[in-house]
Amino acid sequence: MPAPIPAEDLRAAVDPVRAWLAGEAEQPPRSVVGAAVKTTARWLAQQVPGRSVELRVPPHVAVQFVEGPRHTRGTPPNVVETDAATWLRLATGALSWADAVAEGKVSASGNRADLGRLLPLSPLRR
Secondary structure (H helix, E strand, C coil): CCCCCCHHHHHHHHHHHHHHHCCCCCCCCHHHHHHHHHHHHHHHHHHCCCCCEEEEECCCEEEEECCCCCCCCCCCCCEEEECHHHHHHHHHCCCCHHHHHHCCCEEEECCCCCCCCCCCCHHHCC
16 A cells, blocks of 8 residues: 655645646646646545545546445446546646536546545645
């Protein structure tokens, strides 16, 4: 099991992408965006452990979380997929879950795939 991610490390990973997410700066290098995506997704997985929902943010990360039936082979019944910018906006509260789904920025399938109650990530709220 990986070491827990402290809230300070979560904020430190996201701070370099905030201006980009707000449309105030160019997109940071892929490694910076990737670090923010991976850290936020893994932080959420440590807060809501389980294996019934899979979050995919290609090409950066795929994590499983949320208590419930464990899935081990093939495509899980509860999948959330989005791009890096959308995920980071959701994680920081710059975009609501309902708006992201309504605008088609998130693909969410399965009865456990509604992440609205989990977002934004509490240490990233401003």
